[in-house]
């Protein structure tokens with residue numbers, strides 16, 4: 001009791017990475033594949049650091065969780081439009097009381113968190129993360145699955161063709177596409193609150209899913225996004241693949257996403273240490 005190992009430090013910077021990963025991150029920072037223009041004070045260390053509640057309010061007020069709908073230009077004029085949902089995900093789903101976001105991190109192994117995860121009203125999982133055979137550690141309930149375009153079509157590209165094909169195969173399954181503006185609004189929240197320039201690539205699905213759930217739920221519990229005492233280089237709980245970049249980021253500004261989540265966390269550090277658990281208020285519960 002009282003003895004607590006290290007949990008995520010919210011001032012983690014790329015300078016704390018090993019040499020290999022540091023180089024990879026620096027390359028991505030320089031690349032700017034999407035032509036992101038850094039506006040405002042991004043990357044300045046002279047700005048006052050916002051408090052957790054201030055950050056939560058920024059997230060609520062400056063990010064709009066939006067999905068593509070059939071009537072939305074410019075998508076409405078594409079063949080794809082016929083298959084897009086008529087309404088926003090946020091008007092079709094929820095509100096939920098208590099939610100879980102299950103990162104796919106290797107540290108979920110032997111966590112025994114399954115029962116706790118399933119006790120939430122809604123559970124968000126990522127990509128192909130399985131539950132069968134892993135129930136004890138990750139639970140079995142899945143309400144929403146957030147799939148990135150790499151997973152969905154295996155390359156970055158014909159996402160719309162793949163979307164249409166999938167919709168034809170599973171016409172009754174609700175399937176939304178996140179509005180790209182949403183991703184970049186979240187990106188801007190990260191950059192504006194970090195003291196150094198972050199990778200100019202979209203945030204990881206982990207943070208996007210967390211913000212999505214904050215818009216649907218009264219309280220959101222995120223599991224093993226901030227690593228617990230089970231912290232490992234094992235990339236995913238369901239694969240024998242080891243790479244620290246999965247937890248610390250390379251392409252995604254994952255390191256900085258974790259700094260932001262640590263600052264927004266309302267739960268005790270002990271929850272992170274033992275359960276890899278972060279507790280965030282839903283937007284509906286914030287008075288901003």
Ligand code: C5P
Nearest residue numbers: 103104105126127204205206235246247
């Ligand atoms: O790898 P994948 O994108 O499917 O994982 C889902 C999310 O979980 C990632 O976007 C990342 O935010 C988080 N994650 C993590 N640490 C890992 C693996 C995944 O934080 N080791």
